[in-house]
Amino acid sequence: MVRQRAGVLIKDSVVSLLEETRHSWSSTQHYFSSASTSTTSASPTVWKHVRSRMRDYKQLSKARLSGLVVATAAAGYVAASTESVDWRGFGWTCLGTMLASSSANALNQVYEVVNDSRMSRTAVRPLPTGRMSRGHALAFALITGVSGIYILNEKVNTTTAILGGGNIALYAGVYTPLKQISIVNTWIGAVVGAIPPLMGWAGAHGELDSGAFLLAAGLYFWQMPHFMSLAWLCRKDYAAGGYRMLSLVDPTGKRTAACALRNCMYLLPLGALSTWLGITSPYFAYESAFISAGMLLTAANFHAKPSNTNARILFRASLLHLPIFMISFLLHRIPNTGEDRITLLMEHARLLGMFQGDDGVERHAIRHPSLPPAPVSALSDTKRHADFIQPPLPFLPVPSAAFASTQPRGGQEETPSDQ
Secondary structure, rough: OOOHHHHHHHHHHHHHHHHHHHHHHHHHHHHHHHHHHHHHHHHHHHHHHHHHHHHHHHHHHHHHHHHHHHHHHHHHHHHHOOOOOOOOHHHHHHHHHHHHHHHHHHHHHHHHHHHHOOOOOOOOOHHHHHOHHHHHHHHHHHHHHHHHHHHHHHOOOEEEEEHHHHHHHHHHHHHHHHOOOOOOOHHHHHHHHHHHHHHHHHHHOOOOOOOHHHHHHHHHHHHHHHHHHHHHHHHHHHHHHHHHHHHHHHHOOHHHHHHHHHHHHHOHHHHHHHHHHHOHHHHHHHHHHHHHHHHHHHHHHHHOOHHHHHHHHHHHHHHHHHHHHHHHHHEEEEEOOOOOOOHHHHHHHHOOOOOOOOOOOOOOOOOOOOOOOOHEEEEEEEEHHHHOOOOOOOOOOOOOOOHHHHOOOOOOOOOOOOO
């Protein structure tokens, strides 16, 4: 009897436990089902907010402009490299440059909220529309700027970090406020745009040399026709925003077009100078002159007849010129060995009679880095030595032995027969 009662009690307990377990499981399923439904319904809203915020950050950093900055810094890094590129350092340089550029662009928009709200081209940005507060944008600028400079200093070198920090200060602290004060802002902005290739060069080489400044000069001269054509096309928008541009004080457009034309001319000799300095092979001199002449023709057309149509043609030509110029430069670059490029330039000038030594020491011709080493026997014979001289300009003939022998040596005077 006791056993029967015990068995019934155990049976009832097990049944009760199973019933409670089933009830709990049903409640748990219902809870998770409800939570899943709630999460599913809320998911589109969350992702929509995330995508919207990412678009705001993209506009705040001016992603396209920052991408162009990174591209020019990357070109400088590759151009300054030896035969092999340190891709790890390349990646850190690009990342640090991107963050520094994003910081500068964010600070620019924090300062220009009112002005941007008056321009149709910029009125849809996050700050003028109220989608983001100034405090939020300042925090973004601070985080990206500090992290960018830290990466450049710790992962690349101090020179690159100084250039990055200095460019943020120049862009946000000088160029941005100057836009509402003087037309000189365009020239300051061109200096800002010329610094990224210096950053890339310093990142790869550790220091700046003549090759770095030649590449920066190419960026500086390119920016003037690019921005002058844009300033003419957007002159009404700039006037509404309260900015001071050359196109606003130039009703005929002649001064704006003349500035663009001059700087296109300044681009023409860069290829030959690059060859003289041993930075690129002679092929770049031809290609650079050809593509710069193409943009020069569009600038000349704009100067002859200033109009929106001709300004737009020049603007589009500038968009084509920069990537072709950079790609050509990198294709024909000579690995950077750290040689004294100024000495090479002076030697080429001496061979053309533009520079003479007066210390009585006989100069030896320096072979262009793109040529194979000269035979040792060639260095002992004057005539054969002259045959191995690389022409200073790719379109000039190689100086002959007779030409070399007629050049006066240091400490000697020319005789009447030499003259």
